[in-house]
Amino acid sequence: MKQQTKKRANYFGWFFLLAVAISYITLAFASPDKASQSLLHALDILKQVIPILAVVLFLTALLNTFVQPKSIAGHLGKESGIKGWLLALTGGLLSHGSTYIWYPILQDLRLNGARNGLIVAFFYARAIKLPWLPMMISYFGLTFTLTLSFYTLLGALFQGLIADKLLEKPKD
Amino acid sequence: MKAVQSLYTIAPMLLATIGVVGLFQTFISPETLHALFSGSIWSDTFVGTLVGGVSVGQPVISYVIGGELLEEGISLYAITAFILAWVTLGVVQLPLEASIFGARFTLVRNVLTVVFAMLIAFAVGMTISLLA
Known part of the structure; x- marks a missing residue:
């Protein structure tokens, strides 16, 4: 099942x-300036993504080597309780980089028993960008x-x- | 090894997503975004959520655009929804998210994100009004 999902993801x-x-090649013929501008934007993003991707890759490797699925289910599974929520919210707050970089590691956790709700909470907590908070304060004020x-x-x-609740699997 | 396999699986989709983000940054300018707001709190909050959801880039860009829109009289509700949706929603990343987590999870997560962007925008707007 897991293998099938990975294969499908890869083909798609x-x-x-x-x-x-x-699209880029077509744009290069229609508007070379726009195409090169888009490509430069994309390369800039790639440059920002690579170091964080390396960190995520390292974390995934560590997780796969040292953390047993049973232990993940204990910390982030159905019985994780308040500890699970705190871990998800704190993890979301502290995580850096684009959201999509975190997809593989989160899916690994999910496949090893982490609750869907905690993954969703992690994603949303990422909306608070700690390094950018001073900038937000300067634009919109401390109260906001x-x-x-x-x-x-x-x-x-x-x-x-x-x-x-919504993603709960029906009981047999 | 498993981590490298995971990277190999997402690499084409990741590169494609970054390519689309590059195109969006070229074609969707702050001026294009501003033209979409009408002045009504309700519809602007909804528009703010949608526009934030399709926009891409560093969060600071949403603060700059949001700050400009606020100065031009767009409501704080709409700006809040815009800033929140900018960082929580990713229309460009949807295919990647669905291919990794599955369509059901992606649908539920993103619908919740849209709804909560608007709910939080109203909660923030009302709290700020009460505190002012």
């Missing part, structure tokens, strides 16, 4: 990449920043709880 990925490459951060964390928790 190559197809998607081909479609994007064709604190209020938004508070409601975002609360929202992450509620979304996780709702997702757990």
Whole structure:
């Protein structure tokens, strides 16, 4: 099942990449300036992504080597309770880089027993960007920043709880 | 080894997503975004969520655009929804997310994100009004 999902993701990925490459080539003929501008933007993003991707890869390797699926299920599974929520929210707060970089490691955790709700909460808690908070304060003020951060964390928790209910597997 | 396999699986989709983000950054300018707001709190909050959801880039870009929109009279509700959706929603990343987590998980997560962007925007707007 897991293998099948990975294969499907891989085929779709190559197809998607081909479609994007064709879009760039078409754009290069229609508007070379826009095409090179887009390519430069993409390369900039790639440069930012690579170091974080390396860290995520390292974390995934560590996780796969030293953390047993049973232990993941204990910390992030059905019985994880408040500890699980705290781990998910804190992890989301502290994680860096683009969201998609975290997909493989989160899916690994999920396949090893982590609850859907905790993954959803992790994703939403990432909306609070700690390094950018001073910038947000300078644009919108301290009250706005604190209020938004508070409601975002609360929202992450509620979304996780709702997702757990909605994505619950029917009991046989 | 498993980690490298995971990377190999997502690499084409990751590169494609980055390519699409590059195209979006070229074609969707702050001026394009501003033209979409009408002045009504309700519809602007909804538009803010959608526009934030399709926009891509560093969070700081959403602060700069949000700050400009606020100065031009767009409501704080709409700006909050826009900033939140910018970092929590990713229309460009949807195919990648669905291929890794599955369609059901992706649908539930993203619908919740849209709904909560608007709910939180209203909660923040009302709290700020009460505190002012």
